[in-house]
Amino acid sequence: MTVTRGRPRGFDPEQALDQAIDVFWRQGYEGTSLSDLTTAMGINRPSLYAAFGNKEQTFKLAVDRYARIDMAYAARALAAPTAFEVARRYLTDNVDAVTAPGRPPGCLSIQGGLSSAPDDDPIVRYLAARRAEAEREFARRFQRAIDEGDLPANEDAAELARFLSTVSAGIAVQAAAGARRDDLQRVVDRALAAFPAGAGDGEGARRV
Template sequence: MGRQREFDVEKALDAALCVFWRKGYEGASYTDLTQAIGVERPALYSAFGNKEALFRLALARYYEHYMDFIPVALELPTSREVVEHLLRRSVELNTRYLDRRGCMGIQGALAGTDDSEPIRLALIEARAEGETALRERLERSKAEGDLPPTANCAVLATYLLAVLHGMAVQAKAGFSREVLELVVDQVMSTWPGPAESSVKAPESAPTSEPGSDSAETTS
């Protein structure tokens, strides 16, 4: 019997990640995956199990190696800095590679059959977790006075994710980084600022006109 081919699991995951990123979960065939990794199906099954298990591992690696700017953004001091970091780093990542533009998480769930429903639900759950983390960060900004009291943090978080996901789809369709940066500029131009102070500045004393008696005389 022939000896089973050995391969580097980390490199194999990276290769699979690129295939899923480029073609989505449904579009990536076993032939695509085995050719990219350089192994036959038995070795692929032995190392990773089925296609769904391999995708889940690749997705975790994607978040760890490519989406690491998200936790960094959430620790920035102001909501404006948080939002701008998220948007601009997303644009950079979505347009970084010519052969796999867009977002792996979005690309993986745009279309699928009933067989891929568990993956679609897993991606929805991952996005929901991200939205919750962003909403909580914005609520903290609101409590600190960095956002106005009228700010609806749930709506703001949903709005930002809609922009992020929309830009990922546009990047996949070929929109340039320059165009997407203009979208970010538009979002930042309308981002709500800190709450205004409720303490009014003291009114300045009236200025006397030339020639008028500006001071009391003493006897």
């Protein structure tokens, strides 16, 4: 990221974005003011505008960075060798991420838009579009599993992806409300018990 005029001495844009992530995560998009951001990031408003743009643009940059770093586990899960292992790794790592010590509980991409005003509709739609794209990635991976015989031919890849997305979102909301990691892991175990067995594999619900 290139920082233009107005940069304060010693300004680190990545560290500043990390502070913005923390504020948006704890307070949501609507509940975060420009003063909250500049105070947390250690810069003034001209520097914020010069480096990141307005509040909406700063939020989008924060979400991008959060997705690359805090949600890198999603890409690792998609690379797993079987559909069941994709689901297991994704949900298990999701629990670890939303209950990580030293971080706000829950998920920025969920918490950021839970409470919003009518004027914040572009942010709500932006977050929804990102979640939909992530869901499509899982659907493509599950369709590949169907094509390769790893999942039964009559499975619906899009429905499986939506199931996984809904469970992970629920886990994030529960974590933000104070649910404990071990309780959320039991939710994962229940969800995985409902995940379909691979073609010719009668042990699907017992592989948890």
